[in-house]
Amino acid sequence: xxxxxxxxxxxxxxxxxxxxxxxxxxxxxxxxxxxxxxxxxxxxxxxxxxxxxxxxxxxxxxxxxxxxxxxxxxxxxxxxxxxxxxxxxxxxxxxxxxxxxxxxxxxxxxxxxxxxxxxxxxxxxxxxxxxxxxxxxxxxxxxxxxxxxxxxxxxxxxxxxxxxxxxxxxxxxxxxxxxxxxxxxxxxxxxxxxxxxxxxxxxxx
Amino acid sequence: xxxxxxxxxxxxxxxxxxxxxxxxxxxxxxxxxxxxxxxxxxxxxxxxxxxxxxxxxxxxxxxxxxxxxxxxxxxxx
Numbered sequence: 213x214x215x216x217x218x219x220x221x222x223x224x225x226x227x228x229x230x231x232x233x234x235x236x237x238x239x240x241x242x243x244x245x246x247x248x249x250x251x252x253x254x255x256x257x258x259x260x261x262x263x264x265x266x267x268x269x270x271x272x273x274x275x276x277x278x279x280x281x282x283x284x285x286x287x288x289x290x291x292x293x294x295x296x297x298x299x300x301x302x303x304x305x306x307x308x309x310x311x312x313x314x315x316x317x318x319x320x321x322x323x324x325x326x327x328x329x330x331x332x333x334x335x336x337x338x339x340x341x342x343x344x345x346x347x348x349x350x351x352x353x354x355x356x357x358x359x360x361x362x363x364x365x366x367x368x369x370x371x372x373x374x375x376x377x378x379x380x381x382x383x384x385x386x387x388x389x390x391x392x393x394x395x396x397x398x399x400x401x402x403x404x405x406x407x408x409x410x411x412x413x414x415x416x417x
Numbered sequence: 418x419x420x421x422x423x424x425x426x427x428x429x430x431x432x433x434x435x436x437x438x439x440x441x442x443x444x445x446x447x448x449x450x451x452x453x454x455x456x457x458x459x460x461x462x463x464x465x466x467x468x469x470x471x472x473x474x475x476x477x478x479x480x481x482x483x484x485x486x487x488x489x490x491x492x493x494x
Contacts, residue, residue, distance in 0.1 A: 241490035243482070250478055258475040276477045280484055286491045355464050373431060374465050380433045399427040405461045 231295035238286050246286075250279055253296060256376060257303045263364045263371065264307035274310050278303045293385050296376070300386040304368065311364075358408040362401060369394055370401035418450045426454050430462065 237245035258275045265271050282302050289298050359367045365387070372378045372386060383394045425442055428434045434442070445451050 239491070243485055243490070246485065247478070247482055250481055254477055255474050258473040258477075262473045271473060272475050272477055275475055276481050276484075279477065279481045283481075283485050284488065284491055355461070370465075374462060380428075380431065395428050395433065396424065398431070399424040402427050402430075402458050402461055403423070405465070406457045409461055409464060410457070 228294045232291055235286065235289060235291070235295050238283070239289075246283055249295070253299060254279070256296070257299065259371065259375070260300055260303045260368060261307045263359075263367045264304075264311045270310070270314075274307055275303075278306050281306060294382070297378070297382050297385050300372065300376075301388065304387060308364075354412055355405055355408060358405055359401075362404050366397050366401040366404070369397035370405075373398055418445075418447065418454060422451070423454055426451065427458055430455070430458050 231249065234245040234249050238249070254275060257278055258271055261274045261278070262271050265274055278299070282299055285302075289295065359370070369383055369387065372383045373380075378386065380391045380394045380398075383398075384391045387394065422442065422445060425434060425438050429439065429442060442451060
């Protein structure tokens with residue numbers, strides 16, 4: 213597994229329409245149409261799965277299962293939401309089930325746990341970067357580490373918002389929760405990221 | 418600054434506030450605090466978007482298509 217640059221733009225309406233066209237073709241038995249959807253969304257789904265699952269092998273396996281499940285259930289997609297909302301929801305549910313089965317990732321139960329993890333991480337960061345100013349990419353890397361230690365519900369919400377450009381309503385559908393919960397999760401994720409960022413900035417001066 | 422107001426500022430960043438909420442943010446007594454919070458959230462957003470490493474890349478196409486090609490075409494339930 214390697215890491216690549218991502219397309220940060222929100223999904224335009226034409227993308228939704230194209231997806232719908234491809235889905236209709238898949239529903240009529242056109243596997244090549246599913247191939248296009250698979251290539252288009254495999255990295256996005258893998259990114260969501262990676263919030264719940266640790267190892268690259270498990271991420272690839274779970275992502276594969278998500279697409280097979282989506283293909284086999286394609287007739288249950290009725291276009292009431294966008295295709296990617298439907299797909300991301302399958303990904304989250306499947307990744308959560310995998311997590312429950314394998315207990316592959318530690319779940320933090322409360323804010324105190326999260327804060328202590330971030331504090332421990334920041335301590336580590338300080339040792340790693342003694343006196344020099346952190347570059348933007350280094351800071352971004354640290355923020356990614358902060359994302360990886362926050363509860364999955366928070367990191368998934370902020371990632372769907374910041375990288376996939378989903379609205380709160382769409383995220384609520386994907387995560388199967390009220391819009392108010394999405395709003396709160398994104399806020400809490402930003403606060404944790406902000407806290408980590410400020411700590412790093414203070415220590416780099 | 419209250420958690421509620423900070424949550425509103427976070428939602429404003431995403432264009433997810435109504436007129437009343439926007440009014441509450443803009444008329445808050447401590448404008449400096451509001452501005453600082455707004456700025457911090459923007460910085461977090463910029464950093465996240467600068468973080469190329471946040472995207473995972475996989476290539477599962479071949480394995481998925483190999484399995485799917487052995488399947489019967491999906492049927493309506």
